[in-house]
Amino acid sequence: MDIPEARALTAQPLAGLPRGRGLRRWWGVLPVVVIGLLLGLRATVHTDPLDNLAVVAAEPGDPPGTIAYAGSLAITRGGPVIVGFQSAGASRLSIAGRELRGRGVVKERLIILHGATAIRFAAAPDARLVWSPVGRRGDPEYVSASSLSPEPPERARFDAPGTARLDGAIALAILATLIATVCIVLRRRLAAVSRASWIAMGVIFIGGLVIRLHDLGAAGQTWDEDVNWVAGRNYVTNLLALDFRESSWLWNYEHPPVMKYLAGIGAQLADGFGPARAISAVLVALGCALLVPIGARLYKLRVGVLAAAISTVLPPFVAHGKVVGHEAPTVLWWSLGILLALGVHDYLPADQRVALRVLRWRLVGVGIVIGVAIASRFVNGLLGPLCALIVVVQAPPQWRRATLGWGAALMPAVAVLTVYAIWPRLWDHPIDALRAAFLKLDSLHAPEPFLGATTQRPGVHYFVVYLGATLPLGILAVVVVWAVRAIRARDRHTLIVAAWLVIPLAVSFSPVRQDGVRYVMPCIAALALMAAAGVDFLAGLVEARHATTRHAFFGISIVIAGYLGMTLARTHPYYLDYFGEHTGGAGEVAAQRRFETAWWGEGLEPALAYVNANAEPNARVSRDCIEPSHLAWFREDLWTPMTRGMLDATWIVVYAPERRRCPLPPDARKVFEVVHDGTTLSAVYRR
Structure with a gap:
């Protein structure tokens, strides 16, 4: 193999570029100082989530050594909420008529309507509230201070619930500091x-x-x-x-x-x-x-x-x-x-x-x-x-x-x-x-x-x-x-x-x-x-x-x-399901089962939106033919009568029917579908 000499990526570095003696001496210290100041600012102005609740009197059932907090939790979207706490010591949580006790990660799935809901938490010293609100599953996330209020539900007010914008801004500033540091190190080559x-x-x-x-x-x-x-x-x-x-x-x-x-x-x-x-x-x-x-x-x-x-x-x-x-x-x-x-x-x-x-x-x-x-x-x-x-x-x-x-x-x-x-x-x-x-x-x-x-x-x-x-x-x-x-x-x-x-x-x-x-x-x-x-x-x-x-x-x-x-x-917008012209497109590969289509949840959301917009109050909805089912988020009133089977359902949502056959009842008629390049990503049936 003929291997020629290496060629330079850039022009010869500029001879007149100032070396910046002071900057060269301090560039390793400055980012540390800046990041330290940002972390100090965060520690000064940050509100711990539990500090956004009111400290209340202990009850006989509270575990020893706990501090009791009470107030309201913002539920921005009603439906199944997984709520609980993480604690090394014994703690007690009361919410939506349920009581959770224990240590470690303790959580429970509850159907909670949107709005403010009362919460009381007898917390061990290192405890924190965790949850998976409607729209997210997997490991629980920390409840942010913006989702909590010390007031009872009828008086509770929340500012941008579910966010921690100060933390986001400080994290962005730290990231910018790190990027700037790298650019300073490489400044001569970048120039x-x-x-x-x-x-x-x-x-x-x-x-x-x-x-x-x-x-x-x-x-x-x-x-x-x-x-x-x-x-x-x-x-x-x-x-x-x-x-x-x-x-x-x-x-x-x-x-x-x-x-x-x-x-x-x-x-x-x-x-x-x-x-x-x-x-x-x-x-x-x-x-x-x-x-x-x-x-x-x-x-x-x-x-x-x-x-x-x-x-x-x-x-x-x-x-x-x-x-x-x-x-x-x-x-x-x-x-x-x-x-x-x-x-x-x-x-x-x-x-x-x-x-x-x-x-x-x-x-x-x-x-x-x-x-x-x-x-x-x-x-x-x-x-x-x-x-x-x-x-x-x-x-x-x-x-x-x-x-x-x-x-x-x-x-x-x-x-x-x-x-x-x-x-x-x-x-x-x-x-x-x-x-x-x-x-x-x-x-x-x-x-x-x-x-x-x-x-x-x-x-x-x-x-x-x-x-x-x-x-x-x-x-x-x-x-x-x-x-x-x-x-x-x-x-x-x-x-x-x-x-x-x-x-x-x-x-x-x-x-x-x-x-x-x-x-x-x-x-x-x-x-x-x-x-x-x-x-x-x-x-x-x-x-x-x-x-x-x-x-x-x-x-x-x-x-x-x-x-x-x-x-x-x-x-557009289903780029995940793109296949080249030589394959016949998504419709052909799905029909012939050559490749996977509708595999990651793309295209499901419009079908859910159709049901949420058109289903009558408290309608029975089946999600048995939805995989991944954890992405199927319905209106809050549709969760309590949710069926475990299609025979009792009025509405049926199907995802990836070409990949995963759904045994529909004979009287189910298609009222909505999402089609991409000849293949159906999702569909809604009404009985």
């Missing part, structure tokens, strides 16, 4: 990036953000969003309170915390998924924008711009940029890790000792990003081998030995230490905590259709087939053109891009073969770069044969942009 690259990245980022924020919640709530949202909210509350007790980090412990930290900031700002989804949109848009410098480094600037543009509008990336999930930060960390790995050897100083020190620090930086990626999702550990390959392949001959030695020593160690440092659950018993997480994850998922069969164990070709099926046909065609170019070139950047596609597919050899392309999101970015490079190769052939054709690349890019724009418009 050397060309203006054209910055403009391209800015346009891609803004465009990608607008696409994702438009109709942000139109597809409805998806399967894991409430679990991620709740755990993130609790985690951010813990961090701001400097609460690192093991009992405070039980929530969704099977998954690492970084995604939940980010989502948790949005969860503080609103009693809903909107701000947290917006953070996902930002993360995916940033990850796509970073393809500009990556493509410029490996090919040309125009290839990077087109790759970023393609990835920005590919349906899977749009879909997961609108969801509170692990996929959004995965896109960003892989792009960032690859970009840093590509630049490890850029502009090393002439002095060998100084150059070695710079090299070591850059390897540490790559290791930190790998650690953050793993702390977002375990399978992101595959970023490590890819970055290692890039660093070694890019190393100039005189630095190859040092790169191998220091890279092997520093990158894995720093990644492991990073995961440990940012996951408090690991601090006391890291091995036991990881073992518990893996044990909980080691379970078979529900059966799903795949290539005509319904299976829990699809073959190792599962992700490869799904990537081909969910890629638009036009993009798949130019990826094939890239393959032709790669066979002819066989150079360094071909090896790197091919590895970028192949290494994430190693997850195929794990038990995690499910949910379409969720676990191989980095492959989609690699395919976008391949497609852009394929267009560049094709345009080069056209321009070489026709001397008068100078703008073939631009023309082909415009055609691709229009094609992908029409694809998005046709798929």
Whole structure:
């Protein structure tokens, strides 16, 4: 294989850039001081939730050593509410005519009408109220002070119940401080990036953000969003309170915390998924924008711009940029890790000792990003081998030995230490905590259709087939053109891009073969770069044969942009159920049971809204044919007469009928349905 010399990512760093002696001396202290001041401000002005209740006299039945509180709890949406407490000592909770006693996490499901409801809590010293209000399930979330009032229900008033906006603002300020610190550390390299690259990245980022924020919640709530949202909210509350007790980090412990930290900031700002989804949109848009410098480094600037543009509008990336999930930060960390790995050897100083020190620090930086990626999702550990390959392949001959030695020593160690440092659950018993997480994850998922069969164990070709099926046909065609170019070139950047596609597919050899392309999101970015490079190769052939054709690349890019724009418009808002034209579309793959459609809750919400708007008071509703049933949120008066079967129901809601057959009564007639690309996502039947 012909391996050319490494090319620099940026122009030569600006010689006239001021070094900022004072800033360089204090940059490590300033962020610590700023974060300390923000935490101090929060401790000063924060109201503990129990302080928003009135202290009342003890009753004979209260456990010894408790303090009794009373007041009202805001129920913004009536229906089934899971309410309780977490306490190391014995506590007692009275609400809605029920009494809960015990220690640990104690909770009960109650049907409570909307409005203020009376609450009395005899709390042990470390106790807190927890609940799962209507609209969210999974682990319980901490009851916020805004949802409590010291007054009885008839006089209770609440300000933005369900929110903790001060905590959200302080968490955002801390995040901004950390980002600013990283930018200061990298200021010389950032200043050397060309203006054209910055403009391209800015346009891609803004465009990608607008696409994702438009109709942000139109597809409805998806399967894991409430679990991620709740755990993130609790985690951010813990961090701001400097609460690192093991009992405070039980929530969704099977998954690492970084995604939940980010989502948790949005969860503080609103009693809903909107701000947290917006953070996902930002993360995916940033990850796509970073393809500009990556493509410029490996090919040309125009290839990077087109790759970023393609990835920005590919349906899977749009879909997961609108969801509170692990996929959004995965896109960003892989792009960032690859970009840093590509630049490890850029502009090393002439002095060998100084150059070695710079090299070591850059390897540490790559290791930190790998650690953050793993702390977002375990399978992101595959970023490590890819970055290692890039660093070694890019190393100039005189630095190859040092790169191998220091890279092997520093990158894995720093990644492991990073995961440990940012996951408090690991601090006391890291091995036991990881073992518990893996044990909980080691379970078979529900059966799903795949290539005509319904299976829990699809073959190792599962992700490869799904990537081909969910890629638009036009993009798949130019990826094939890239393959032709790669066979002819066989150079360094071909090896790197091919590895970028192949290494994430190693997850195929794990038990995690499910949910379409969720676990191989980095492959989609690699395919976008391949497609852009394929267009560049094709345009080069056209321009070489026709001397008068100078703008073939631009023309082909415009055609691709229009094609992908029409694809998005046709798929809106159910991007999770997009399948390329070569598959026949969602309707065909659902009818033939080739792939899974209507699998994550998308498209269910309009059917629920129809029932809530049209069902008579206290009507009997069946949700037996809804999977996931925890997303089926009905009007408050429809819960008490909820049936356990369809024969007594007046209204029946069906989800994913193509995937999961529903034995409807003969007299049920369809009155509403949600159809996407020829397949029914959900339907409502009336008897």
